[in-house]
Amino acid sequence: MASSGPIQRPSITAQASASMPSKNPSMASPRKYLGYNFSFICPFSIPPTSEAAAIRIIKNMISLGLYYLQFVYVVLFIALIPRRKVSLVYLVATKEITFLYLLLLRALPNSFVLHKIIDKRFVLFLLCIIIGVEMILTRAGIHLLITLVSTIPVILAHAVFWREDLHLVNSEDGCDANGELLPVMQNKDGGDAADESTNLV
Structure with a gap:
C-alpha cells in the first residue's frame, strides 16, 4: 500500500555532521602560548668620555x-615671515635648487660625475654659503645670526645624546657587546628565534 502523505528525506547537512567525528576538547592539539616581556629603551644616552661624544657628534652630523x-x-x-619678504623669496628659491639637486642624485644613482667627482657635502656647503650671502645682501643677516645662535646648541645637544648603535640582539640576557639593554620585545622562554619568537628593538 503506497503512502499518500509527504515523505521527509534526511538532510544532507545532518548526514555530513553525523559523518564527521566530533571534536573532543581534551584531544585537541595544545596551543603553545608565548610570553613576551616588553622593555622600552631611550634612544638618548650620555657618552662616557669626551672622545665618545666627539665621535657621536661626527656620526650624527654625517647621517x-x-x-x-631642514631644522x-x-x-x-619663520623668522623671515613678518618683515623680510624678499629674503624669504631668495631662501625658498635656494631651497628649491637644493631639493632639485637631491632629486637628481636619487634619480641618477649610477652617475660617476654626481657621486664621485662632485661631492654632495661640498655642494650643500656651497648652498649654505649662498644662503648666507643672500641674507646679508637683503639685510636679513641679523635674522640669520639669531637663527644660528638659537639652533646650533639644540643641534649639538641632539648630536651628543642621540644613539645610533641600536641593533637586533638574539642573546638571552638582551645585552649587546657594550652591556647596554637593547630589546623592546623578547621571548621569556629563551627558545630558538626562528621557531618561537623574534627579538625586536
Whole structure:
C-alpha cells in the first residue's frame, strides 16, 4: 500500500555532521602560548668620555645632517615671515635648487660625475654659503645670526645624546657587546628565534 502523505528525506547537512567525528576538547592539539616581556629603551644616552661624544657628534652630523639643515631652514623661514619678504623669496628659491639637486642624485644613482667627482657635502656647503650671502645682501643677516645662535646648541645637544648603535640582539640576557639593554620585545622562554619568537628593538 503506497503512502499518500509527504515523505521527509534526511538532510544532507545532518548526514555530513553525523559523518564527521566530533571534536573532543581534551584531544585537541595544545596551543603553545608565548610570553613576551616588553622593555622600552631611550634612544638618548650620555657618552662616557669626551672622545665618545666627539665621535657621536661626527656620526650624527654625517647621517642626520640633512635633518639638521631642514631644522635650521624652518626656523629661519619663520623668522623671515613678518618683515623680510624678499629674503624669504631668495631662501625658498635656494631651497628649491637644493631639493632639485637631491632629486637628481636619487634619480641618477649610477652617475660617476654626481657621486664621485662632485661631492654632495661640498655642494650643500656651497648652498649654505649662498644662503648666507643672500641674507646679508637683503639685510636679513641679523635674522640669520639669531637663527644660528638659537639652533646650533639644540643641534649639538641632539648630536651628543642621540644613539645610533641600536641593533637586533638574539642573546638571552638582551645585552649587546657594550652591556647596554637593547630589546623592546623578547621571548621569556629563551627558545630558538626562528621557531618561537623574534627579538625586536
